[in-house]
Amino acid sequence: MARVLSGIQPTGDIHLGNYLGAVRHWAADQHAADSYFCVVDLHALTVPREPGELRSKTMETALVLVAAGLDPDVCTLFVQSHVPEHTQLAWLLECLAGMGELRRMTQFKEKAKGGDDTTARVGLFTYPVLQAADILLYDADRVPVGDEQRQHLELCRDLAVRFNQRFGETFVVPEATVPKVGARIMDLQDPTSKMSKSSESPRGVVLVLDEPDVIERKVRRAVTDPDARPQVRFDPEHKPGVSNLLQILAASTGGDPEELADGFGDYASLKTAVTDAVVELLRPVRERYLELATDPEGAEGTLVRGATKARQIAAATLARAQDAMGLYRPGS
Numbered sequence: 001m002a003r004v005l006s007g008i009q010p011t012g013d014i015h016l017g018n019y020l021g022a023v024r025h026w027a028a029d030q031h032a033a034d035s036y037f038c039v040v041d042l043h044a045l046t047v048p049r050e051p052g053e054l055r056s057k058t059m060e061t062a063l064v065l066v067a068a069g070l071d072p073d074v075c076t077l078f079v080q081s082h083v084p085e086h087t088q089l090a091w092l093l094e095c096l097a098g099m100g101e102l103r104r105m106t107q108f109k110e111k112a113k114g115g116d117d118t119t120a121r122v123g124l125f126t127y128p129v130l131q132a133a134d135i136l137l138y139d140a141d142r143v144p145v146g147d148e149q150r151q152h153l154e155l156c157r158d159l160a161v162r163f164n165q166r167f168g169e170t171f172v173v174p175e176a177t178v179p180k181v182g183a184r185i186m187d188l189q190d191p192t193s194k195m196s197k198s199s200e201s202p203r204g205v206v207l208v209l210d211e212p213d214v215i216e217r218k219v220r221r222a223v224t225d226p227d228a229r230p231q232v233r234f235d236p237e238h239k240p241g242v243s244n245l246l247q248i249l250a251a252s253t254g255g256d257p258e259e260l261a262d263g264f265g266d267y268a269s270l271k272t273a274v275t276d277a278v279v280e281l282l283r284p285v286r287e288r289y290l291e292l293a294t295d296p297e298g299a300e301g302t303l304v305r306g307a308t309k310a311r312q313i314a315a316a317t318l319a320r321a322q323d324a325m326g327l328y329r330p331g332s
Contacts, residue, residue, distance in 0.1 A: 004033040005140035005174075007040040007080065010057040011049070012197025014064045016206040016278065017185035019285070020251040025144055027069030035075040036138050036310060037065065042080050042087065043131070046124040047111075063299055064208055067289035078306035080134065085314035089133040090126075092321055093159050096166075097129050101158070106151055132156035137314040139172040148194070150176060167324035171317075185248060188222035191240035209286050212279045219245075219275045224267045232264040242267065245274050252277040 006026060008018065029035050039061050044054060058079060070077055080086055102108065105128050108120070135143055135156050145153055153176045160171040185195045189204030196205070206218055223241040224230070234257040236243040246257040249270075253260075264270040292299060322329055 002033045002141040003036070003139055003172075004029050004142045004144065005036040005038075005135055005138045006144045007038040007043075007134060008061060008065070009044045009197075010039050010041050010054065010061040011044050012057075013207045013209065014061060014068075015195055015197065015208060016248070016282070017195035018197075019068060019208050019282070020185055020248070022144060023065060023068045023070075026065075026075075029144065030071060030075035033142070036078075036140070036313075037070060037075055038078050038080045038083075038134065038310070039065075040080045040131075040134065043127055046121055046127050059296070059299060062303055063289055063292045064285070066299075066302070067285050067292055068208070069285075072302045072306060076306050076309050077302065078310045079303055082303065082307035083137075083310050083314050085137055085311065085318045086130065086133050089137055089314075089318050089321060090130040092325060093129050093132055093136075093163070094126060096159055096162055097126075097155075101155060102126065102128065104151075105155070107148065128152045128155050129159070132159050135174055136160055136171045137317045138310070139313070139317065140174045141172060142177050143174045145176050145178060150178075163321070163324075167321075170321055170324045185251070186240065186244040188218055188244070191223055191244040206278060208282055209289060210282070211286075212283070215279050215282070216275045219271050219278065222271065222274075230267050232261050232267065232270055234258040234261045242270070245270055249274050249277055252281045 004026075006022065008014070008022065014023070026035065026037055030037075039058055041054065041058050044057075062077065062079070065077060066072065102125055108125055108128075111120070111124060131152050132155060135153075136159075143153055143156075153174065157173050160173045164170055164173075187193045187195050187201075187204035188206070189201050203218055203221060206215055210218070222245060224245070225239050225241055227239075231239075232242060232246075233239060234243050234246050242261075243257065246261055249255065249260055250257040252274075264273070319329065
């Protein structure tokens with residue numbers, strides 16, 4: 001049985017893009033693979049966070065994942081910081097990573113732009129190495145990733161190969177999996193930018209826990225295009241707004257965006273169809289979340305059990321890497 005691992009940061013609220021591009025596929029993967037999913041709270045520390053908000057968002061994120069279909073009795077669901085082996089392995093990998101390859105990471109360059117290197121946190125610079133440790137600790141064969149994470153996974157693969165060549169076969173070299181439909185849902189107000197937790201305008205981001213009337217309002221106000229004679233067709237280059245709505249509809253219903261376009265003669269009917277599809281898609285998730293939120297002790301117990309199981313695998317992998325590098329361990 002192949003092993004799968006992925007994670008999500010407890011920053012902001014989980015939105016439709018997260019759900020369609022990642023979480024929904026995780027729920028399906030857990031029945032076909034040995035699946036490990038984590039709330040990566042350590043990654044959230046690369047930018048300033050209020051401690052209380054980080055704690056509450058960590059729990060909220062875990063509850064949304066369960067509400068979205070992750071079954072703690074089937075997969076392993078845990079919080080990253082509850083497994084100290086993540087940071088321990090990250091240090092070993094940092095000692096193999098080069099400054100040049102980390103400087104090339106697109107996300108670091110984007111988040112650090114507007115200032116020189118002295119204004120960026122070291123954690124922001126090195127977090128792709130921690131991400132590599134997250135993956136390699138669990139001997140993951142496959143890693144579901146969005147397009148923007150492909151570069152980080154390539155670094156992970158490079159580090160695994162480099163370690164294996166220098167110290168002997170130690171890590172599994174993982175492969176990326178990217179869903180064909182719904183992998184890149186764009187902002188409703190700026191269809192040239194990916195839907196993001198950090199969006200400056202909440203009007204363009206549909207949240208998983210949004211009420212139906214809020215979803216309807218956001219979709220109704222979605223940007224289409226300024227054509228004098230509106231035409232519904234799937235053309236991401238020339239009609240990004242309309243194409244994004246068709247992509248959302250296709251990912252929500254299991255259809256094809258190009259074929260779906262033929263069924264609409266105007267933008268209003270398209271937006272109505274998208275609203276109905278998204279509301280019905282997210283309704284059970286929101287209702288299940290509200291149920292789970294009434295039992296915080298049960299949720300905490302789930303995360304404790306997940307971390308205990310994760311540590312069994314992580315500790316063995318870390319010990320293997322330590323031995324390979326020549327670190328002295330009593331009894332080794």
